[in-house]
Amino acid sequence: MKCLSCQSEKVENFFVLKNAPLQSLITIKTYEEAIAIPKKDITLAFCNNCGFIFNSTFDTSIDYYTQGYEDQQGFSPTWLTYQTGITNRFIDKYGIRGKDIIEIGCGKGDYIQLICKLGNNRGIGIDPSYVSGRSETNPNVTFIKEFYSKKHGELPVDLIVCKHTMEHIYDPYNFVKNIRNWINKDKDIQVFIEVPTIVRILKINAFWDIYTEHCSYFSPGSLARLFRMNNFEILDTYLGYDDQYLYLEAKTSKNTTSQILPLEESVEELKGYVDGFVLKIKEELGKWNKLLLRMKEENEKVVIWGGGSKSVGFLTHFNDLKVISHVVDLNPHMQRNFIPSIGMQYVGPDFLREYKPDKVIIMNRIYKNEIGKMLSQMGLNPELICL
Ligand SMILES: [Zn+2]
Known part of the structure; x- marks a missing residue:
């Protein structure tokens, strides 16, 4: 292997x-x-x-992304405010205005629209799961419903953005090597990467963040090493979104420097986190199992808030306990859909008015205030438990 x-x-x-x-x-x-x-x-x-x-047992023969893939996060005001802040900072830092931007793995197009609007840039979003009409329209932004490939290297570009995509790439070595080889060699091209960081998953035993679509798990050090190996100069790397997301800013460079940035941990350090995770994960799962069984004994109405992969990742371990009755999500395109392999149907927040849950397990603690506010506006006051 x-x-x-x-x-x-x-x-x-x-x-x-x-x-x-x-x-x-x-x-x-x-x-x-x-x-x-x-x-x-x-x-x-x-x-x-x-x-x-x-x-290492990822099945590459499955078509994960073209059969209706629902990953749009822009329905939450917390998410939008956060993305706008991080993007404005990036635009100011590098003067990303009036530039040509390509987003590889643009999903439904929210982010390429945002960065083009904020910096008056021109954008092309590339993604096989793109669906038209799901984000704002802007004559300066176009979409290509395909996987990124060699021919896209001919497109005009100053900046390549790749957000929440590399964790889905099975072979990141060739992915980065190809980007580097396919783009125009005559000028410096910048890249801006956003992925979940594995360091947090290992440190807090975030088992709900491990699921099939994520086949690649990066740390600041491993991501920087990958880009450096492919002749990119690493400009900056930092964490955001309650330390859940890892950012890497780099540019193509003929002479890469070997200067290590402060956030890049060594391989030995990361190995220490891996060993810690192996030691603690059973205990963590046991703790949740006990907690959920107690809720069941007390006949409590328990729901999850936050659909998508995290809820599937969480329920993969505990669905058989039959404690959690519903999963709430703000995305109207998810509501009424059935949760893969779990079988429950997604509900919108309004469902809770009648249902009156005793406990709400929040899949991402960053949304606690937003969710708490929505619940109290509905006259509800369930106990909030955050992952
Ligand atoms: Zn390696």
Whole structure:
């Protein structure tokens, strides 16, 4: 087995998650279809050479993204405010105004629209799961409903943005190498990457953030090493969104420097986090199991707030307990869909008016205030439990 980021053979498996649904964001309209979603083990492997972590039993034969893939996050005001802030800072830092921007893996197009609007830029979003009419229209932004490929290297570009995409790329080594080889060599091209950070997952045992669509798990160090290896100069790397997300800013460069940035941890340090995770994860799952069983004994009405992969990642471990009755999500395109392999139907917040839950488990603590406010506006005061 070879590392998919640095090609080293110094790779070892360290964690197996049994029977994870193969898809967690696919759009499903019936219970039967939801239950029929196949399951497969996720095997996390660690590279002792570069620190990259990946699912070594990932099934590359599945079409994960073109069969109705629902990942739009822009329905939450907290998310929008956050993204606007981070983007304005980025625009000011590098003078990203009137530029040509390509977003690889643009989803429904929210982000490329945002950065083009804020900096008066021209944009092209590339994504096989793009659906037209789901984001604002701007004559300066166009979309290509395809996977990023060599021919896209001909497109005009000053900046490549790639947000919440690299964690879905099975072979990041070739992905970054290709970007580097395909783009125009005559000028410096900047890149702006956003991915979840594995360091937080390992440190707080965030098992709900491990699911099939995420086959690649980066740390500040492993992501920087990957880009540096492919002749990018790393300009900055930092964390955001309650330290959940990792940012990397880089540019193409003929002479890459070997200067290590403060946030980049060493491979040894990361190995320490991996060992800690292996030691603590069973205990963490046991704690949740006990807590949920107690809620069941007390006949409490328990719902999850926050659909999508995190809820599937969480329920993969505990759905059999039959404690959680509903999953709430703000995205109207998810409501009434059935949750892959779990079988529950997503509901909108309004459902809770009648249902009156005793407990709400919040999949992302950053939304606690927003959710608390919505609940109290509905006259509800359930206990909020944050992951
Ligand atoms: Zn490696």
